[in-house]
Amino acid sequence: MNYTFSSTMQAFQSSAVREILKLTQGKSIISFAGGLPAEELFPMSAMQAAFNRVFEMGNHSLQYGLTEGFIPLREAIAERMRRKGMNVTKDEMLLTTGSQQAIDLLTRVYIDPGDVILVQQPTYLAALQVFQARGAKVVSVSGDEEGMDLDDAARKIAEYKPKLLYVCPTFSNPTGYVWSGERRQGLLKLCRDNNVLILEDDPYGELKYDSGESYPSIFSYEDKAEGSAVVYTSTFSKTAAPALRTGWVMGDSEVIRSMAKAKQACDLHSSTMDQMALYQLLSGFDLDGHIETIRGHYHGRMKLMTELLEGLRKYGLKWNAPKGGMFLWLELPEGLKAEELLKEAVQQGVAFVPGSSFYAGEPKYNTMRMNFTHADRDTMTLGMQRFAAALELVQSKQV
Amino acid sequence: MNYTFSSTMQAFQSSAVREILKLTQGKSIISFAGGLPAEELFPMSAMQAAFNRVFEMGNHSLQYGLTEGFIPLREAIAERMRRKGMNVTKDEMLLTTGSQQAIDLLTRVYIDPGDVILVQQPTYLAALQVFQARGAKVVSVSGDEEGMDLDDAARKIAEYKPKLLYVCPTFSNPTGYVWSGERRQGLLKLCRDNNVLILEDDPYGELKYDSGESYPSIFSYEDKAEGSAVVYTSTFSKTAAPALRTGWVMGDSEVIRSMAKAKQACDLHSSTMDQMALYQLLSGFDLDGHIETIRGHYHGRMKLMTELLEGLRKYGLKWNAPKGGMFLWLELPEGLKAEELLKEAVQQGVAFVPGSSFYAGEPKYNTMRMNFTHADRDTMTLGMQRFAAALELVQSKQV
Numbered sequence: 134m135n136y137t138f139s140s141t142m143q144a145f146q147s148s149a150v151r152e153i154l155k156l157t158q159g160k161s162i163i164s165f166a167g168g169l170p171a172e173e174l175f176p177m178s179a180m181q182a183a184f185n186r187v188f189e190m191g192n193h194s195l196q197y198g199l200t201e202g203f204i205p206l207r208e209a210i211a212e213r214m215r216r217k218g219m220n221v222t223k224d225e226m227l228l229t230t231g232s233q234q235a236i237d238l239l240t241r242v243y244i245d246p247g248d249v250i251l252v253q254q255p256t257y258l259a260a261l262q263v264f265q266a267r268g269a270k271v272v273s274v275s276g277d278e279e280g281m282d283l284d285d286a287a288r289k290i291a292e293y294k295p296k297l298l299y300v301c302p303t304f305s306n307p308t309g310y311v312w313s314g315e316r317r318q319g320l321l322k323l324c325r326d327n328n329v330l331i332l333e334d335d336p337y338g339e340l341k342y343d344s345g346e347s348y349p350s351i352f353s354y355e356d357k358a359e360g361s362a363v364v365y366t367s368t369f370s371k372t373a374a375p376a377l378r379t380g381w382v383m384g385d386s387e388v389i390r391s392m393a394k395a396k397q398a399c400d401l402h403s404s405t406m407d408q409m410a411l412y413q414l415l416s417g418f419d420l421d422g423h424i425e426t427i428r429g430h431y432h433g434r435m436k437l438m439t440e441l442l443e444g445l446r447k448y449g450l451k452w453n454a455p456k457g458g459m460f461l462w463l464e465l466p467e468g469l470k471a472e473e474l475l476k477e478a479v480q481q482g483v484a485f486v487p488g489s490s491f492y493a494g495e496p497k498y499n500t501m502r503m504n505f506t507h508a509d510r511d512t513m514t515l516g517m518q519r520f521a522a523a524l525e526l527v528q529s530k531q532v
Numbered sequence: 533m534n535y536t537f538s539s540t541m542q543a544f545q546s547s548a549v550r551e552i553l554k555l556t557q558g559k560s561i562i563s564f565a566g567g568l569p570a571e572e573l574f575p576m577s578a579m580q581a582a583f584n585r586v587f588e589m590g591n592h593s594l595q596y597g598l599t600e601g602f603i604p605l606r607e608a609i610a611e612r613m614r615r616k617g618m619n620v621t622k623d624e625m626l627l628t629t630g631s632q633q634a635i636d637l638l639t640r641v642y643i644d645p646g647d648v649i650l651v652q653q654p655t656y657l658a659a660l661q662v663f664q665a666r667g668a669k670v671v672s673v674s675g676d677e678e679g680m681d682l683d684d685a686a687r688k689i690a691e692y693k694p695k696l697l698y699v700c701p702t703f704s705n706p707t708g709y710v711w712s713g714e715r716r717q718g719l720l721k722l723c724r725d726n727n728v729l730i731l732e733d734d735p736y737g738e739l740k741y742d743s744g745e746s747y748p749s750i751f752s753y754e755d756k757a758e759g760s761a762v763v764y765t766s767t768f769s770k771t772a773a774p775a776l777r778t779g780w781v782m783g784d785s786e787v788i789r790s791m792a793k794a795k796q797a798c799d800l801h802s803s804t805m806d807q808m809a810l811y812q813l814l815s816g817f818d819l820d821g822h823i824e825t826i827r828g829h830y831h832g833r834m835k836l837m838t839e840l841l842e843g844l845r846k847y848g849l850k851w852n853a854p855k856g857g858m859f860l861w862l863e864l865p866e867g868l869k870a871e872e873l874l875k876e877a878v879q880q881g882v883a884f885v886p887g888s889s890f891y892a893g894e895p896k897y898n899t900m901r902m903n904f905t906h907a908d909r910d911t912m913t914l915g916m917q918r919f920a921a922a923l924e925l926v927q928s929k930q931v
Contacts, residue, residue: 134724134729134761138642139642142793172591180594184583188579194775195576195773195774195776196569196571196775197566197774230803231799234798237797244538248538266797374594375594376594378802385535394541397658398636398661398665399633399798400777401658405777406773406775406776
């Protein structure tokens with residue numbers, strides 16, 4: 134057979150993270166590359182109890198379910214969302230296979246090839262893959278630690294007439310930045326005035342290190358989901374467990390209905406067994422207390438990683454100290470490409486993601502992303518020693 | 533907001549089954565419409581034990597997994613497939629969210645808008661939705677109870693130069709027909725000679741009523757997966773439990789790798805918790821014995837439904853007695869549209885799917901599909917009484 138793949142297949146480049154993980158197979162590599170939560174913190178016994186309660190509910194729990202997802206879980210999530218100021222009902226919500234599927238489904242129902250999507254610079258690489266595979270034209274908007282540059286956003290909206298704008302405003306992947314309230318409200322007004330739909334991706338919002346702080350979602354600045362300019366997606370992957378692949382997406386019911394139709398063709402529905410178990414978990418377990426625990430651990434790991442980085446300032450390395458989330462965003466000295474550093478790092482037994490993967494347009498090659506939530510203290514310390522050795526070697530070669 | 537959906541969104545028609553289920557909400561309707569397995573036969577205690585064993589494996593079971601799916605389950609399925617004469621390894625296999633996702637993924641990576649896909653007439657409606665949403669041109673090939681008409685297939689291949697041919701040769705949805713070995717081999721040769729990829733959808737193959745019979749898959753007539761003209765998909769939804777949404781797809785490793793890349797963008801991976809539980813189920817439970825039990829029950833239910841239909845022959849009703857699967861395909865008298873009958877049936881408290889939904893081209897309006905696996909004896913008897921009443925009423929109105 135001579136296989137003739139679709140033209141859009143060419144756009145499906147394998148992600149850099151994936152390629153790096155291939156390099157590390159069979160080697161004893163400490164990886165700061167993936168966005169993995171700390172598995173020793175997973176609520177194992179509560180989760181096991183939740184699954185057992187689902188089995189006590191009877192045989193119906195193993196039957197086909199609704200495309201939109203298990204109703205009691207949708208109701209419970211809607212209640213959680215309302216507590217965060219988001220006015221939403223179960224009918225304005227669809228359960229998905231992680232929030233990744235929400236990005237894919239909205240792209241299917243809203244974007245035609247050639248349509249323009251605005252994104253942050255840098256932005257989540259697996260969203261870029263979805264947009265590019267759809268044949269969309271992806272345009273970056275500049276920004277800083279406070280969020281998107283609203284003047285640049287206004288210019289690009291006027292110039293490109295985008296249909297969609299994709300943002301991750303709270304502890305962004307890859308930078309860890311959190312937007313100010315002004316930028317959130319300003320962007321919402323701008324998009325509403327210009328009929329641009331916002332896709333707000335919020336997988337990390339719960340992982341804020343200062344419990345007293347509040348970062349209202351862009352969606353929460355809308356009165357209600359009906360007619361909303363925002364489609365909001367989040368997930369249990371970072372708060373409960375990734376293996377259950379349960380995310381949700383909410384917005385105007387017309388948009389959600391369209392996405393449900395598309396989902397029916399994609400996979401009929403996601404695992405209702407997992408959805409039922411998460412409903413039981415929410416009912417019988419203090420998830421908010423558990424999230425508080427995770428926050429404390431992740432904050433400690435972030436501080437440890439930045440402490441371990443201090444010794445590398447002499448090489449011209451810069452980084453931010455994020456207020457939440459899972460990632461550090463680092464800047465290498467001008468002229469040092471993260472791809473070059475990675476090759477040496479893998480030799481030394483440590484991995485990360487070069488920043489260039491996260492750019493829709495011209496990348497900054499001297500940037501990189503490091504995850505600090507997965508490795509424990511000893512592993513992180515050893516990994517950072519290896520990273521320092523790699524950096525030292527590469528810098529000495531450059532001189 | 534004025535939402536501007538994608539042009540392909542127009543192709544996402546909600547399925548007829550779905551619309552019918554809406555009609556039945558809040559009413560006491562007996563539905564022969566859905567393709568639901570008998571939930572009282574689900575292996576509840578074995579499944580619960582399987583989930584508990586996953587939890588004993590440790591925290592890693594709740595972590596992110598591979599896009600391709602849990603390796604031990606892929607190995608176990610490959611072993612099962614080899615016992616059925618299909619020469620495949622785990623690297624030529626991808627786990628999916630039901631076999632529905634396999635149809636969607638292959639369509640994404642193989643089909644561009646305007647490409648031609650050949651299908652049986654009638655065929656699985658949710659496959660038609662995927663193909664139409666992709667902008668493919670879908671062309672029907674005629675056939676009979678033995679399978680596709682190979683002369684018509686050859687003509688259509690010459691005329692339309694299709695890239696893909698989609699078939700469900702064993703207990704087809706909706707007809708329940710099973711193809712002869714000659715047709716399977718003939719079609720394989722034809723497609724191989726003309727570089728047409730075959731997507732063989734086999735969700736029902738295990739549900740054969742005569743255990744002594746053997747219906748080798750089209751895939752099994754290939755020496756090996758490498759270079760194969762066949763991509764084969766099946767699922768645990770009809771043998772273990774639909775709620776776990778675990779299917780698999782196998783074929784040439786180049787095709788499977790492409791589908792894995794597409795899946796990564798769609799949803800990263802399916803529930804590995806469910807995949808691990810199914811692996812434990814395969815290890816600690818006699819699934820083949822369980823399937824044997826299901827076969828017996830379904831055979832009995834099929835016989836009951838056809839017995840109950842006997843009294844309706846006087847209205848000119850015709851049907852087949854399938855050798856396996858979940859569906860009866862019925863022909864109404866010429867001139868009686870199944871849609872008309874359905875309206876009256878819903879009034880009487882019973883539902884089915886009009887056959888027209890299953891046609892890519894000009895439908896036969898006097899056809900319909902009935903599921904016989906979900907209802908128990910009493911429910912089926914009552915449902916068929918209601919169906920008889922509806923048919924009688926509609927016929928009397930026509931005269």
